[in-house]
Every structure is written in structure tokens, then in C-alpha cells.
Amino acid sequence: MVKFLHPGITLLLLMLWQSTWHASWADTSIPPSYHWGRGISWPDADFNLGGYVNVSYQHPEKPANQLKLDELSLFLTWSPHHRIRFFSEIEVDDWLSTRQSDSFSHALRAERLYVDLLASETTTVRLGKFLTPIGRWNIIHAAPLIWTTTRPLVTDETLFSPHLNGIMLTQRFQLNEHNLDVSIYSDHSARLDIFDSSTTGFGSAFGGRVNFELSETSQIGLSFIDFNTEVSPNADRNDLLGVDFLWKKDSYEVSAEAIYRHASDSQGQEQGFYLQGIAPLAGHVFAIGRYEYLNGTHHFITTDTHVGVAGLAWRPFVPLVFKVEYRFGAQNEPIAPSGFFTSISMFF
Known part of the structure; x- marks a missing residue:
């Protein structure tokens, strides 16, 4: 967590705000407007300001209950040129809680801060801080877009960092009218992640x-x-391989992710997966079921961990979702305690 908003971020936001303010009022053919779930838009300046909020209540068997403001995120997007797009996500994470509240300055951080350079319609170069492209859960990221309050164990940050700081090249190909996206990246967070x-x-x-x-x-x-890792830079390097799958049709959905992580030293290895299914019920209500398995020695217990999640999600409007679930399992208490979990997430 950052203890203050870095001066570089502040200066960048002020510059973007000033330029979009003048540009938007210099040409008033399309005035600024607000749309729930899509934020405030200045079309003439190619500028958008939005975000989301997530509030959760946890009732595990151990430890105590907790009501907290999980995330309050602010999105800022600016495209000064059709081949350049700036994006930032400034987030207050785990700030207010009935168990233990944090200071605002310590909870504030730059979740994402990057620029996309569109070399062509199929080639993009990304520079800055962005989400680690492992699997699907970590890329989707925003609470209103995921189905459960809890996240699968194989996507947890103790297995890999959710963020990269560096450069990524993405190229899209067409194979028999099907898209093939290939991304390669390099990260040096130890020097570049100043936030x-x-x-x-x-x-x-x-x-x-x-x-x-x-x-x-x-x-x-x-x-x-x-x-x-930044905490153990002299330890053996880790190799992590992941496979993921997604199927969606008529509001039904099946998704799965599997990972295998290995290091030659005492960090050992992890292996695990999850399988999740979604089925629509009446009145914008969806049934959710998920099974998870994890075994490893790096951050977790060495026995096999099995976790089941059964829940419901109600989406009365596109930007708003209410979630409730029960998590249970075997050998799961140290890392994923059984109990009830519920949350309210909304784009604004």
C-alpha cells in the first residue's frame, strides 16, 4: 500500500484534467454528461471519469465477523490521439472495517497507471502498471464484473502478484475467422513500482x-x-504455468483455471484449479457453484485443500450486483475459512 499519492500521479491527473477541461469547453457541440455505470464523459475531449465501489460482509466460522469497504476505485481514461490512450485506476483498498480500519493515506494506491500505444488495429504496446495477464479472473478484476465475493485460491496474490510494472506487446491474429491474441511482457517492479x-x-x-x-x-x-519476488530477490526464480477456459451462452457460463508453480529451492511448488458454473434463474438472479483444489508448500499448508462455494447473484440493473454465498471445504480453514459472505458492488 502507498502511504501517499505520488507527486507524479498528482501532476499527471492535474495536467489531464486541465487539458480535457479546456478542450471540452472550447467545443461545446457535445456537452459533458453522466451515465450511471459509465461515469462522466467529455466526448469532445475523449475523456471519461468513472469507477466502482464494493462493500462486503464476512461471517466466517473463524475469526470474527467483518463489514468493510473493500474497494473504492476511480477510473480515468483519456485519448488525446486515436493511437494513444491513458488509463489510471486510483483505489482505496480495505479502508473502513468493523474489525480494523486503516488510514486513508495507507489504503490509497495506484492500482493501474499505463498508456496504450496503438501501433495498428491489431498491435498494442502497453507501458506502465497493469494487471498481470494470468488466467481470466485477475484480468477481469473489477468487483461488479465477477460473480462471487470471494476469489478462487489459484488467483490469490500469494501465488503471483496481481500487477506488473513494465512493458507488454499484444498482437491479434485471425485463424479461420477466429481471434488469436498473443501477449508478451517484461516486468521490473523492484525499480519501477514507486507507487x-x-x-x-x-x-x-x-x-x-x-x-x-x-x-x-x-x-x-x-x-x-x-x-x-521483491521480498526474496535472492531466492530461486519461480516458473508458473496456467491454463484457463471460458464458455458462455444464453446467460449460462462455465469457467475454469488451473495453475502449476515451481521453484527449485525451499519455496517448493503449488498446483490447483477451480471450476465454476453460472445458471440464470428468475428475475435477474443467477445461481453460482464453484469447486476449488489447491496443494502446495510455498505459502499454504502441505495437505490437499478442497473448497466449495454455493451462492446467488442478483443483477437488477447492469451496473449493480448483490452477491451472497456460502463457502465450505476440507483442510481449508487456514487459508479459506468456511462461512457466509455477501457484498454489494456498483459501477458509478
């Missing part, structure tokens, strides 16, 4: 991701990353 003092971040890393569109309803992805 976050988290001890779970990468020291350095390189890797890639391939996502193939099997059909209009299904996709499959492969991910690989070689990394060391």
Missing part, C-alpha cells in the same frame, strides 16, 4: 499469454511467467 510498498509484488518477471477464440461461445487461454 506500492506491497511485499507480495514481483522483483522482476517476464512471460506471456495466448488466448484463442474456439467459437462464438468459448475461449481457451495459456499463460506462463518466470519471476522472483
Whole structure:
């Protein structure tokens, strides 16, 4: 967590605000407007300001209950040129809680801060701080877009950092009218991540991701990353391989992710997966079921951990979702305690 908003971020936001303010009022053909769930837009300045909020209540069997403001995120997007797009996500994370509240300055951090350079319609270069492209859950990221309050164990930040700081090249190909996206990236968070003092971040890393569109309803992805951690830069490097799958049709959905992480020293290895299914019920209510498995020696217990999640999600409006679920399992208490979890998430 950062203890203050870095002066570079502040200066950048002020410059973007000033330029978009003058540009928007210099040409008033399309005035600024607000749309719920999509934020405030200045079309003439190619500027958008939005975000989301997530409030959760946890009632595990152990430890005590907790009501907290999980996330309050502010999105800022600016496109000064059709081939350049700036994006930032400034977030207040785990700020207010009935168990233990944090100071605002310590909870504030730059979740994402990057620029996309569109070299062509199919080639993009990304520079800055962005989400680690491993699997699907970590890329989707925003609470209103995911189905459950809790996240699968194989996507947890103790296995890999959710952020990269560096450069990524993405190229899209067409194979028999199906999209094939290939991304390669390099990270040096130990020197470049000046906005976050988290001890779970990468020291350095390189890797890639391939996502193939099997059909209009299904996709499959492969991910690989070689990394060391900022907290143990002299330890052996880790190799992590991931496979993921997504199928969606008529509001039904099946998704899965599997990972294998290995290091030659005492960090050992992890392996695990999750399988999740979504089925629509009446009145914008969806049933959710998920099974998870994890075994490893790095951050977790060495026995097999099994976790089940059963829940409901109600989406009365597109930007708003109410979630409730019960989590249970075997050998799961140290890392994913059983109990009830509920949350309210909304784009604004």
C-alpha cells in the first residue's frame, strides 16, 4: 500500500484534467454528461471519469465477523490521439472495517497507471502498471464484473502478484475467422513500482499469454511467467504455468483455471484449479457453484485443500450486483475459512 499519492500521479491527473477541461469547453457541440455505470464523459475531449465501489460482509466460522469497504476505485481514461490512450485506476483498498480500519493515506494506491500505444488495429504496446495477464479472473478484476465475493485460491496474490510494472506487446491474429491474441511482457517492479510498498509484488518477471477464440461461445487461454519476488530477490526464480477456459451462452457460463508453480529451492511448488458454473434463474438472479483444489508448500499448508462455494447473484440493473454465498471445504480453514459472505458492488 502507498502511504501517499505520488507527486507524479498528482501532476499527471492535474495536467489531464486541465487539458480535457479546456478542450471540452472550447467545443461545446457535445456537452459533458453522466451515465450511471459509465461515469462522466467529455466526448469532445475523449475523456471519461468513472469507477466502482464494493462493500462486503464476512461471517466466517473463524475469526470474527467483518463489514468493510473493500474497494473504492476511480477510473480515468483519456485519448488525446486515436493511437494513444491513458488509463489510471486510483483505489482505496480495505479502508473502513468493523474489525480494523486503516488510514486513508495507507489504503490509497495506484492500482493501474499505463498508456496504450496503438501501433495498428491489431498491435498494442502497453507501458506502465497493469494487471498481470494470468488466467481470466485477475484480468477481469473489477468487483461488479465477477460473480462471487470471494476469489478462487489459484488467483490469490500469494501465488503471483496481481500487477506488473513494465512493458507488454499484444498482437491479434485471425485463424479461420477466429481471434488469436498473443501477449508478451517484461516486468521490473523492484525499480519501477514507486507507487506500492506491497511485499507480495514481483522483483522482476517476464512471460506471456495466448488466448484463442474456439467459437462464438468459448475461449481457451495459456499463460506462463518466470519471476522472483521483491521480498526474496535472492531466492530461486519461480516458473508458473496456467491454463484457463471460458464458455458462455444464453446467460449460462462455465469457467475454469488451473495453475502449476515451481521453484527449485525451499519455496517448493503449488498446483490447483477451480471450476465454476453460472445458471440464470428468475428475475435477474443467477445461481453460482464453484469447486476449488489447491496443494502446495510455498505459502499454504502441505495437505490437499478442497473448497466449495454455493451462492446467488442478483443483477437488477447492469451496473449493480448483490452477491451472497456460502463457502465450505476440507483442510481449508487456514487459508479459506468456511462461512457466509455477501457484498454489494456498483459501477458509478
